[in-house]
Amino acid sequence: MPLARPVSDSTVVITGASSGIGTATAYALARRGCTVVLAARTEPALHAVARGCDELGGRALVVPTDITDPVAVERLAASAVAQFGRIDAWINNAAVGVVGLFDEIPVTEFRRVLEVDLLGTAYGMRAALPHLDAGGGGVVVNNASVLAEVAMPYQSAYNAAKHGIRGLADTVRQELRLTGRGNISICTVLPAAIDTPFFRHAANHSGRMLAPPPPVYPPEMVAETIVRLLRRPRREAYAGGAARLIGLQWRLAPALAERALAWYAHRTQFGPAARLDSPGNVFRPAGEAVPEGGWHGRRRQLIRMTAALGLAAARSAVGTVTAIARQRRDAR
Numbered sequence: 001m002p003l004a005r006p007v008s009d010s011t012v013v014i015t016g017a018s019s020g021i022g023t024a025t026a027y028a029l030a031r032r033g034c035t036v037v038l039a040a041r042t043e044p045a046l047h048a049v050a051r052g053c054d055e056l057g058g059r060a061l062v063v064p065t066d067i068t069d070p071v072a073v074e075r076l077a078a079s080a081v082a083q084f085g086r087i088d089a090w091i092n093n094a095a096v097g098v099v100g101l102f103d104e105i106p107v108t109e110f111r112r113v114l115e116v117d118l119l120g121t122a123y124g125m126r127a128a129l130p131h132l133d134a135g136g137g138g139v140v141v142n143n144a145s146v147l148a149e150v151a152m153p154y155q156s157a158y159n160a161a162k163h164g165i166r167g168l169a170d171t172v173r174q175e176l177r178l179t180g181r182g183n184i185s186i187c188t189v190l191p192a193a194i195d196t197p198f199f200r201h202a203a204n205h206s207g208r209m210l211a212p213p214p215p216v217y218p219p220e221m222v223a224e225t226i227v228r229l230l231r232r233p234r235r236e237a238y239a240g241g242a243a244r245l246i247g248l249q250w251r252l253a254p255a256l257a258e259r260a261l262a263w264y265a266h267r268t269q270f271g272p273a274a275r276l277d278s279p280g281n282v283f284r285p286a287g288e289a290v291p292e293g294g295w296h297g298r299r300r301q302l303i304r305m306t307a308a309l310g311l312a313a314a315r316s317a318v319g320t321v322t323a324i325a326r327q328r329r330d331a332r
């Protein structure tokens with residue numbers, strides 16, 4: 001079921017609103033006259049976003065929240081209801097990442113990524129459901145990633161957390177239907193690489209500068225996808241044609257797509273070598289109230305990289321055919 005009332009009349013909680021896609025979503029909703037409740041750890045950045053929302057014609061409440069604390073997340077929901085009387089939608093958007101080989105990432109950072117990305121989303125859903133139910137229904141949007149469906153090397157904790165979000169959403173959707181609460185919609189967004197500060201914020205143990213693999217799309221595109229889901233909820237929505245394409249490849253030929261994506265990501269998600277070994281914003285916030293990351297240029301690399309991806313796919317196809325032929329010859 002969509003929002004019980006128009007977006008302009010709705011109250012929407014957004015986690016991770018202090019930067020990137022969360023900020024862009026707050027602005028997209030504020031522009032439509034919506035009331036937004038902004039949560040993240042960095043209070044000054046949230047106030048800057050709130051001022052932006054006011055200027056765009058919306059109303060905003062700032063509730064500094066660390067989403068790894070379930071009590072704080074309950075408090076976020078209670079503050080929204082105390083101030084505006086109800087919650088119509090809840091957007092679980094906050095996340096952090098750690099980049100490096102699985103067995104070289106510090107275990108504390110691996111665990112924290114799961115706590116923020118997966119458990120933080122679970123706490124958000126738990127806090128939202130009773131209020132959405134009390135209001136006669138509503139929408140939960142979990143901003144996952146195309147990495148909830150496919151996998152990319154050097155991002156094991158993030159991939160695992162995002163795959164978990166998808167499973168969690170599917171289960172809760174089933175349970176809501178079974179318990180007569182089908183008027184609450186649970187939607188999962190699967191964006192491609194987005195131009196936000198995420199790659200500057202991520203913990204980094206790769207020994208290289210990080211960069212989003214092209215093509216890179218603007219955060220406003222994900223924000224508009226989220227607004228559409230509030231109006232017409234769907235189980236899942238890709239954001240960015242590249243995400244749809246990679247998802248399709250993965251479903252059609254998983255082994256081949258896995259090899260091709262590994263080859264592609266290995267060559268595109270790193271910049272120059274750097275003696276960096278940083279926990280990024282995993283434990284402490286970076287404090288930027290900007291929607292964009294400054295990666296537009298990487299869109300131009302699309303044609304070059306698409307050609308490279310085609311070459312990788314062709315190489316692994318040849319490899320697979322050769323292996324099958326060798327197996328058959330050995331079996332004879």
Ligand SMILES: NC(=O)c1ccc[n+]([C@@H]2O[C@H](COP(=O)([O-])OP(=O)(O)OC[C@H]3O[C@@H](n4cnc5c(N)ncnc54)[C@H](OP(=O)(O)O)[C@@H]3O)[C@@H](O)[C@H]2O)c1
Pocket residue numbers: 015016017018019020021022039040041042043045065066067068092093094095096116143144145146190191192193194195196197198199201212281284285286287
């Ligand atoms: N950028 C991409 O390429 C891309 C692609 C697909 C999906 N996504 C997803 O999009 C969402 C937004 O990411 P983004 O790209 O906009 O990155 P971002 O600019 O780094 O934003 C992340 C947000 O999460 C907040 N946050 C981090 N840890 C938190 C915690 N413990 N408690 C509360 N808030 C916390 C950050 O604020 P504070 O530091 O102030 O707490 C920030 O507002 C994430 O779920 C990400 O996985 C991004």
